[in-house]
Amino acid sequence: MDIDVLGALAVRENGISITPTAPKPRQVLALLALHADQVVPVSALIEELWAGEPPRSARTTLQTYVLQLRALIAGALERGTATATGPDAGADDDTPTGTGTGAGAGRVVRTAKDILVTLPGGYLLSSGGGTLDVREFDRLAGTGYRAMDAGDFPGAARLLREALALWSGPAFADVQGGIQLDMETRRLEETRLCALDQRIEADLRLGRHRELLAELTVLVTRYRTHENLHGQFMLALHRSGRRGEALDVYQRLRATLVRELGLEPSIALRRLQRSILMAGPESPAEAHAEPGGERLVRV
Secondary structure (H helix, E strand, O other): OOOOOOOEEEEEOOOOEEEOOOOOHHHHHHHHHHHOOOOHHHHHHHHHOOOOOOOOHHHHHHHHHHHHHHHHHHHHHEEEEEEHHHOOOOOOOOOOOOOOOOOOOOOOOOHHHHHHHEEOOEEEEOOOOOOEEEHHHHHHHHHHHHHOOOOOOOOHHHHHHHHHOOOOOOOOOOOOOHHHHHHHHHHHHHHHHHHHHHHHHHHHHOOOOOHHHHHHHHHHOOOOOOOOHHHHHHHHHHEEEEEHHHHHHHHHHHHHHHHOOOOOOOHHHHHHHHHHHHHHOOOOOOOEEOOOOEEEOOO
């Protein structure tokens, strides 16, 4: 089974979509897909579907949605089997696992109930060792973070870029989410922003400041109070010989923070601004970190 949640929801068995179009079964599948190979409690699914105000028939209705999903899975399995066997396949192709000598000998035959499993207290979507984009993202991002810690900035930039390329849009972009999915969507977006921040940091360390200008122009417009992105934009501008514009970015961010949140910029960002003010027009500021994670600036 192949599962994509970092963008539009897509769940495929034997290459055939089992993603329903009806909103409620789609919600159920989305939550099960995100937690593939783990039990999702009935209580979590009910909370997702009815936001703390479930009808008396909630469990029965949930069972109906599960049956609808199993019907989609069964259809995918049947079509996949028909494609695999075909009119010229060996006579033993549908032989159960471990028996027979036909084309299908040794093939594991899964049923819909093997894939969407009912367990005490909840349901489990079994991926069968297939792909899950969010797991691949976590793997690549984690390896990228370790490369950053080791000072391998080229490796970190490459790995984090690969991780971010798995995103085709906001997580669950085409799913009408409830409490659980909305929370998971926010969590996933935060992990994406962390990876993006570190990838830009790696690129800055590699002297790619001019290449980053267009991307950061868009990002600071989209994330108007995100201090790290604004600080990175300031560095990229200053290193590109555009000190005045770098200082303008700081002033715009400060005005936004004060107006919308009643906050002043962080100490680290104020230090960056002062370093750019004191630097000569051609002197690049360089970002560094001290224990505790606060970024400092050296001119």
